[in-house]
Amino acid sequence: MAGSRLSYLDYNATAPVRPAVAAAVAEALTLAGNPSSVHRAGRAARRAVEAARAEVAAFVGASESEIVFVSGGSEANHLALRGSNRPRILVSAIEHDSILAAVPGAEIVPVDPSGTIDLEALAERLAADDRPALVSVMLANNETGIIQPIVAVADIVHARGALLHCDAVQAAGKLRLDRTRLGADLISLSAHKLGGPPGVGALVVAADATLTPLQAGGGQERGRRAGTENVPGIVGFGRACTLAAEGLAAYGRLADLRDHAERQLLALAPAARVFGALSPRLANTLCITMPGVPAATQVMALDLAGVMVSAGAACSSGKVRPSHVLRAMGATPDEAASAIRISLGWDSDDADIEHLVEAWSTLYARAGRAVAASAA
């Protein structure tokens, strides 16, 4: 064990709030007003919300009126898919659960073994039915970090008169986001994945897209999302967007750290499989198998050694299921069951990677060899 050192390498589940963001949130927690109130306290809260809206808008290259603040990525995804009122919804096979569950009758578009959406299949399916459609494809996958060719997807989607929704929750802050360049009509964002506070996100809605609100009530967010605005959360989200944009230039440093970890682990276990090794991938994400060792065993052993990673997505209350993302890429059930996700972020350093490699190596020497021996 590496003493009492703790290495947090689960940034794709959630990131620690950046200190400057935490300070902004703490200050905004003392703003007493409701942004809808017309008195001075209300106007101060309104100004804080609108300043943050401008920061988020700048972050994605949208206009302020196109930003709808919501409670997070899951709500943004639901608002996009359920609120679009399109009779056909197509989603890629590797989408987040909140997309897959949003519309039960959604058609699934496959991905190839590299984890990239099958563009031909998308085009064929869109051509097969003329009803107005919405297509939802994520910008980068939360489990593998694999980046989707959204610009090409947008061309196909728009050629068919369909709308494109892009879940950019995992990509935001890790890639430059430009709504116009991407060509997406709707984009989902979450603050806590990019160093902002949990409990706030946004749906970016192109000016010409209409939306039926998920939750009805007061006319907040231009009638697109009712409910008193989460002022401190929104303030923190705005700050985090600005800081994340400023940090993008240095983000490549994480690719060096990640690649170093990947080389070391593959040297220890040449049979290990890295998902998305040959695909465009987020700089911070490494999804790798430890042959023969269940992911649940790995994450527990690594946690005991002070290294925090995850087995796939963090969602369903700790239950480890074979990942639908890896299965969609053609991984065998055994491979999928032995993959863990290592994800770095703004506060990660060399020592975290050394710690990971050491703990992984110790575990593999114990558990992995036992598996190899019993198989022999």
Add this chain to the structure above:
Amino acid sequence: MTDKATIDRARRANAAPIYLDYQATTPTDPRVVAAMLPYFTEKFGNPHSTSHRFGREAAEAVEQARGEVAALIGAEPREIVFTSGATESNNAAIKGAVRFLRDERRAERDHLVTVETEHKCVLETCRQLEREGFSVTILPVGSDGLLDLDRLAAAIGPRTALVSVMAANNEIGVIQPLATIGALCRARGALFHSDAAQAVGKIPLDVKDMQIDLLSLSGHKLYGPKGIGALYVRRRPRVRLLPLIDGGGQERGFRSGTLPTPLCVGIGRACAIAQAEMATESASLGELRWRFFTALRSRIPGTRLNGSAEHRLAGNLSVAFEGVDADALLEACQTVAASTGSACSSASVEPSYVLRALGLDEATARSSLRLCLGRFTTAAEIDFAVDALAAAVGRLRGSSQGMKMAASGAT
């Protein structure tokens, strides 16, 4: 222009106004803020990442908070679902329950009952459901703001899926007889939902005694943070909902999405503080409120209270000042932060539908202010507010008197 009165006036104008808008939102209690802050930074784990220690630490904090929320309303922790606020809770409860009955149970219950004075998000939700094919009965209230229980009993039929009645009104603070309504609904097999955003932490509530099946609450109305609320969902007999937000399966499938640990901690702490301090706080607030009202009535002729005096939240006043336009009054009295109705419709030019539902004529509704006291209101602030409001009403009445005289002189 250096006389003392001018300086005093300038000083008052620059100071923070007296905050009398506690029903729009409450300041977050500093004890709540202190409890929340560590969970943004050093205890930042995702509470669903229970395979590692940071995740488990966050999960424990969330569960403690769930217990604190549950305890305040007499529920079990497992019956509490965290949401993003009362608007989401109300939407999730009402839509979720009646759609489940329709889609999953194929039940022949397609009728909802609610009340004219409900919060906009309940009424809007019912309107959305009406467009989906449900039928909705909207009951009137008496001049005291109270629901007529005989009319309610008559409205609940064999097809009634759900009855939604708020615990305490957001504009007039009137408290509905929840236990009686709960018994009525239970006897007729209809679900009882109550929007208790304004009542939780202000009056004692017990979901078991009151036979409430679904109850909505909000963090920022009880000195907790904005962006968090909760929905109580009864387990025995079990109430089922189709979720508004599905996916990761958090909150036992009722509400997907990463739980915001600091906000959960905040609402939990706010509930714990309310539970400990509610009785003394509401007693002293009630006293202060009547002192406020008595002073207003003696200083400003033509002052009257809207809605029941007896069945009312301790901090609430809804007051009509005869012949005075309430918007003009707020404009003329910038040292007092109050409102003419709910915050959501602050920008609206329509008079409050809640006040109209009491039978007030348009002029009286337009002359009404909501003045809400809360945890941090002091007697000195109330005295100041009485002076400021009396002076402003005097100026407005003086000038309208002057205008009337000018007008009559011109003819």
